[in-house]
Amino acid sequence: MRERRRLRLGVLVLVSLVLLGAVPLYFGLRALSHDPVFDTLDGLDVPAWAAVNTVDHVSGSRWCLEECRLRERTVESQRAPKETAQAYEQALAGDGWQRWKNARCPEQPVEGSYTCWRRDELTLDLWVREPTCVPPPVDGQPAPTPAPGPAAEKCAKSLVSVKVRNAIDDERTGPQPTTDPSLTGVDPYSTPTDDPLGELTASPS
Incomplete structure (x- = not known):
């Protein structure tokens, strides 16, 4: 009886340890594999017609090892680029993003x-344009609307691209290099002379 009780107790302890370790491990792996920035983009208050066929892409490291993380999202819209x-x-302004000029x-x-937009430690680029399936204007006149059919239905009215980067990895957030000699002390575009040594200073007699 004692051996059976010990065996049952051991099994219960083992199962408890497995459950206690599996739950944190599951949520930890889920947090590592899912980027919260995309949750923020999903939460934007945009109409359903402006968020069709969403495609996400991630590159770089979340901890900026060698290269910081770059989040890219491409979305199709069923309305014109201006309205989109x-x-x-x-939606970005309502979610706390500030316009970045x-x-x-x-x-x-x-x-x-x-x-371009900024919020906290992130920068965001928003590009809305006509998709490539829309023919360009001819002689200043808009191209004719595609005939109704499967091909016309698949062609979106506009295409949306969103890029989100860490501000510390965005070269546009820091000071830009200058070539002003009054600030650097050196003229990077100095005019060459015929004498490569320049004028010699006379030694004191």
Whole structure:
């Protein structure tokens, strides 16, 4: 009887240890595999028509080992780019994001609406434009609307791209390098002379 009781007690203790360890391990692995930034984007108050066919991509390290994490989301919208951009900008402002005016936003000219935002330790780039399935204007006139059918139904009205980075890894948040010699003490574009040694200083006699 004593041996049976000890065996039962041992089994109960073992099962309890497994359960107590499995639950924290499950939630820990879930937290590591899921990025909370995407939960924030999911919580944006945007209409259903502005969040169709969402595709997420993650690269880099959450702890900024070698490269900080970059979150990218691509979404299709069933309405025009202007109306879609307004919906996302209102949603971001309502969620505490601040409009960030930066000379490098965007890095180079692009079609459509491109805006930058900041909140806490994150920066966000929002780009809304027409999808590539929309034909470009011809001679200043808009291209004809595609004929009704499966191909036209698959073509979204606009395409939304969202990029979220850590502010410390965003080179646009820091001071920009300058070539002003009054600040650096050195003219990086000095005019060369014919004499590579320059003018020699006369030695005292």
